[in-house]
Amino acid sequence: MDDMIKKAAKDIVNGRHVVALTGAGCSVESGIPPFRGKGGVWEKIDPMKYAHIDYFMKEPEDVWRVLIGEMKNVIDRSKPNDAHKGLARLEEMGILKTIITQNVDGLHQLAGNIDVIEFHGTFAWLRCLKCGKRIKTSDVDMTEIPPRCECRGIWRPECIFFGEMIPYMELVRSREEALSCDVMLVIGTSATVQPVASMPLVAKEGGAVIIEINAEKTPLTEYTSDYIVQGRAGQVMRSIVEEVEKLKL
Numbered sequence: 001m002d003d004m005i006k007k008a009a010k011d012i013v014n015g016r017h018v019v020a021l022t023g024a025g026c027s028v029e030s031g032i033p034p035f036r037g038k039g040g041v042w043e044k045i046d047p048m049k050y051a052h053i054d055y056f057m058k059e060p061e062d063v064w065r066v067l068i069g070e071m072k073n074v075i076d077r078s079k080p081n082d083a084h085k086g087l088a089r090l091e092e093m094g095i096l097k098t099i100i101t102q103n104v105d106g107l108h109q110l111a112g113n114i115d116v117i118e119f120h121g122t123f124a125w126l127r128c129l130k131c132g133k134r135i136k137t138s139d140v141d142m143t144e145i146p147p148r149c150e151c152r153g154i155w156r157p158e159c160i161f162f163g164e165m166i167p168y169m170e171l172v173r174s175r176e177e178a179l180s181c182d183v184m185l186v187i188g189t190s191a192t193v194q195p196v197a198s199m200p201l202v203a204k205e206g207g208a209v210i211i212e213i214n215a216e217k218t219p220l221t222e223y224t225s226d227y228i229v230q231g232r233a234g235q236v237m238r239s240i241v242e243e244v245e246k247l248k249l
């Protein structure tokens, strides 16, 4: 593992344009379960129901009950872990340019990263289905379910549900970053959801070194990643950033 940590740190320091792509595995050590694999959210609830826009529009009350139980309460209790802090330190050092994240927990921003592309939107904000007003999720009283705006329209989270398009600007910017980076850190993603899962392929085609950080191998590992630093994201990122600090002395 040590050699891989040193190799990753060297590639990152030598990078001219470093970008990170993060998934749910980056937030597991903050107490937020992943979607797939052992203890994954989708083992308990059906994503094609509770994470699909059609079912939300049909049964908003039912979906909101699950969103509060499985997401809001968990995110409210979560704090950035060493993976988020490591990425924030890399941006602060002027090494990491952008994070493309699939996560909706806002932990990258909380850790201090400025340039974050929220590919699947965010749970930190809600939008009224009737008048379009936006509000911070933390400012909404959730005693009434589904929560409603003053105009009595239903609040919807600004996450991208299955069945919805990825916001165009996020898509364009992510492709631009993937094409122009020369190092991409791919942290804690099963690389199963498109189009975000193709960003490492785009980066690879652009000549980037793809460094995967994951607790286990993924479809990327064999065909796209240059190498995997296998382990928990928090632990691995802490060690890599410590090594980067030494190289930058």
Ligand code: APR
Residues within 6 Å of the ligand: 022, 023, 024, 025, 026, 028, 029, 034, 035, 036, 037, 040, 047, 102, 103, 120, 187, 188, 189, 190, 191, 192, 193, 213, 214, 215, 216, 218, 231, 232, 233, 234
């Ligand atoms: N450290 C590093 N990697 C981890 C850790 C950890 N502590 N724990 C789990 N992992 C890895 C798993 O091995 C898996 O590869 O994180 C990945 C989590 O995969 P998913 O749960 O599928 O999360 P993600 O890839 O982000 O899902 C993509 O699917 O349901 C949609 O919109 C949802 O954004 C999500 C998208």
